[in-house]
Amino acid sequence: MNHPNTQTSERRSHLAIDGGKPIRAEMLPYGHQSIDETDIEAVAQVLRSDWLTTGPEVTSFEEEFSAFVHAPHAVAVTSGTAALHTAAFAAGLGPGDEAIVTALTFAATANCVLYQGATVRFADVRPDTLNIDPASVESLIGPRTKAIVTVDYGGQPSDLAELLELARKHKLVLIEDASHAVGATYRGKRIGSWADLTTFSLHPVKQMTTGEGGILVTRHPELAARARTFRNHGITTDARERANAGSWVYEMVDLGFNYRLTDFQCALGRSQLKKLPAWLRRRGKIAARYMSAFALLPEINTPPVLPDRESAWHLYAIRLNLQRLSVDRTRFFAALRAENIGVNVHYIPVPWHPYYQALGHTKGQWPVAEHAYERLITLPLWAGMTDADVNDVVSAVTKVCAAYRV
Numbered sequence: 001m002n003h004p005n006t007q008t009s010e011r012r013s014h015l016a017i018d019g020g021k022p023i024r025a026e027m028l029p030y031g032h033q034s035i036d037e038t039d040i041e042a043v044a045q046v047l048r049s050d051w052l053t054t055g056p057e058v059t060s061f062e063e064e065f066s067a068f069v070h071a072p073h074a075v076a077v078t079s080g081t082a083a084l085h086t087a088a089f090a091a092g093l094g095p096g097d098e099a100i101v102t103a104l105t106f107a108a109t110a111n112c113v114l115y116q117g118a119t120v121r122f123a124d125v126r127p128d129t130l131n132i133d134p135a136s137v138e139s140l141i142g143p144r145t146k147a148i149v150t151v152d153y154g155g156q157p158s159d160l161a162e163l164l165e166l167a168r169k170h171k172l173v174l175i176e177d178a179s180h181a182v183g184a185t186y187r188g189k190r191i192g193s194w195a196d197l198t199t200f201s202l203h204p205v206k207q208m209t210t211g212e213g214g215i216l217v218t219r220h221p222e223l224a225a226r227a228r229t230f231r232n233h234g235i236t237t238d239a240r241e242r243a244n245a246g247s248w249v250y251e252m253v254d255l256g257f258n259y260r261l262t263d264f265q266c267a268l269g270r271s272q273l274k275k276l277p278a279w280l281r282r283r284g285k286i287a288a289r290y291m292s293a294f295a296l297l298p299e300i301n302t303p304p305v306l307p308d309r310e311s312a313w314h315l316y317a318i319r320l321n322l323q324r325l326s327v328d329r330t331r332f333f334a335a336l337r338a339e340n341i342g343v344n345v346h347y348i349p350v351p352w353h354p355y356y357q358a359l360g361h362t363k364g365q366w367p368v369a370e371h372a373y374e375r376l377i378t379l380p381l382w383a384g385m386t387d388a389d390v391n392d393v394v395s396a397v398t399k400v401c402a403a404y405r406v
């Protein structure tokens with residue numbers, strides 16, 4: 001019988017990080033767009049037409065997207081970040097106001113509050129879903145609070161019923177950053193139909209893309225009108241409306257931005273939207289395969305699946321059970337990268353970034369998000385992954401767990 005230390009070093013010697021053969025020959029990215037010839041043709045058709053921007057494809061994309069998410073109004077903009085900025089403007093955030101934002105997200109979710117001159121209060125997250133914790137939100141509500149900004153982490157919807165109740169009780173605007181959650185449902189209804197303002201990102205790693213792009217949806221016509229004006233410099237009419245009316249007159253009524261998405265990007269969006277339901281099914285299947293494969297590995301915890309909501313599976317973020325491992329997340333991450341599995345980490349808590357630290361957000365105030373951050377690793381998940389790609393991820397995670405098991 002081998003001495004236990006010899007066994008451990010034999011297991012480790014197979015890891016690519018220690019000079020062994022990697023599971024894959026080439027890096028598998030954590031996210032990737034799916035583009036086919038119909039997408040290319042849709043874009044090319046617009047390039048041959050008269051309208052490259054602010055034309056008919058924008059209107060059609062907005063109509064089709066709003067039908068998909070079951071929200072009456074949609075406003076397409078240049079990025080998910082622009083959609084959040086537009087939402088913060090439409091919500092009326094300004095100097096002296098506060099917005100309560102989840103601590104575990106991409107910086108843009110919080111930055112949109114600062115763009116408007118308002119103040120961010122960071123809330124902690126739920127330990128299972130890593131979505132904003134309504135109890136933490138409630139503890140932060142004060143006389144200056146004007147909005148709650150929640151994120152559907154990884155594609156799993158937030159606790160929308162509880163958040164809407166808090167918003168109604170305290171007369172707050174609920175902004176849902178659904179950058180991860182196009183196509184997700186909560187209590188049987190699509191994300192987009194719940195919050196006062198919902199924003200989506202159309203970046204290539206998301207479920208569907210327009211290159212760069214974003215879209216804001218709402219059921220409130222007055223918020224939609226403010227958003228529409230804001231994305232066009234704060235001007236009430238756009239170039240096509242003026243051309244159609246044969247008029248040069250326009251009025252700037254707000255300080256807006258140029259956040260207009262082009263027609264060829266919207267043509268890509270329309271073409272992608274047709275394939276989105278099949279892509280969401282594929283993402284769900286890959287997540288289910290990971291779930292069953294990893295159920296046997298005590299070294300990792302898989303993301304929870306709640307009965308009243310359906311994730312859109314943008315991210316598959318596992319959490320390491322560090323008590324069962326001889327290494328920390330940094331080493332486990334590096335070992336998976338060496339196997340050519342393109343893992344990532346979502347997210348460094350936003351208040352930990354130097355910019356927010358300089359604003360006085362000291363570490364240690366968000367114990368759940370901070371504990372999770374030290375353990376999180378995002379595995380590859382995108383609709384175009386083959387079954388062999390998925391098996392490579394399972395093999396690599398299983399191999400690294402076995403090597404570092406205590």
Ligand SMILES: Cc1ncc(COP(=O)(O)O)c(C=O)c1O
Nearest residue numbers: 079080081106108179201202203
């Ligand atoms: C939660 C979240 N919010 C906002 C954004 C910003 O979206 P975009 O890159 O389209 O500006 C992202 C992008 O990754 C995101 O993940």
